[in-house]
Amino acid sequence: MLNYLDNIVEEVGEENVVQIVTDNASNYKWAGKELMKHTSKLWWTPCAAHCIDLMLEDISKMKVFETTIQRAKQIVKFIYGHTQVLSIMRKFTGNKEIIRPVVTRFATYFLSLQSLYK
Numbered sequence: 001m002l003n004y005l006d007n008i009v010e011e012v013g014e015e016n017v018v019q020i021v022t023d024n025a026s027n028y029k030w031a032g033k034e035l036m037k038h039t040s041k042l043w044w045t046p047c048a049a050h051c052i053d054l055m056l057e058d059i060s061k062m063k064v065f066e067t068t069i070q071r072a073k074q075i076v077k078f079i080y081g082h083t084q085v086l087s088i089m090r091k092f093t094g095n096k097e098i099i100r101p102v103v104t105r106f107a108t109y110f111l112s113l114q115s116l117y118k
Contacts, residue, residue, distance in 0.1 A: 001027045001028060001029070001030070001031035002031040002034050002035060003071070004031075005020060005032070005035050006035060008040065009035070014039055014040070014041075014042065016099060017042055018041065018042065018043065019042070019043045019044070019045060020032060020042065020043070020044045021044075021045055021046070021047050022036065022044070022046065022047060023046065023047050023048045023050040024047070024050055024051060024054060028046075029046065031044075032044025032045075032046075051110075052107065053105060053106050053107055054106075055107070056106040056107050057106040059111045060106050060109050060110075061064050064100065068113065069101075069109045069113070072101075072112055072113050073101055073108070073109075073118055075116065076098050076100055076101070076112060076116070079098065080098075080100070096115070096118070097115070098112060098116055099111040099112045099114070099115045100112060
């Protein structure tokens with residue numbers, strides 16, 4: 001990974017690169033830190049959105065949230081699985097949609113809860 005990032009910086013020109021942002025995988029962390037050691041003005045940082053998503057993943061595993069999230073997923077699945085119910089929901093919400101949770105993006109669980117609440 002270090003060679004890959006180093007090649008990109010070299011191709012673009014070190015003088016044109018201020019920061020490299022990656023996810024939090026250990027290989028990216030290591031490569032980013034190593035790259036900063038041998039470049040003069042380059043910073044590596046983990047992606048803030050990825051950090052937040054990892055925190056929300058941990059929070060979603062807490063019992064108090066886990067139960068609520070499971071119930072919300074069932075409600076959303078029911079609504080979108082029954083066209084008449086979906087039609088009624090859209091009628092009474094002014095055609096608003098519920099944000100549906102995505103397995104790989106834990107923030108969507110909480111966005112789904114928020115849209116159910118509204």
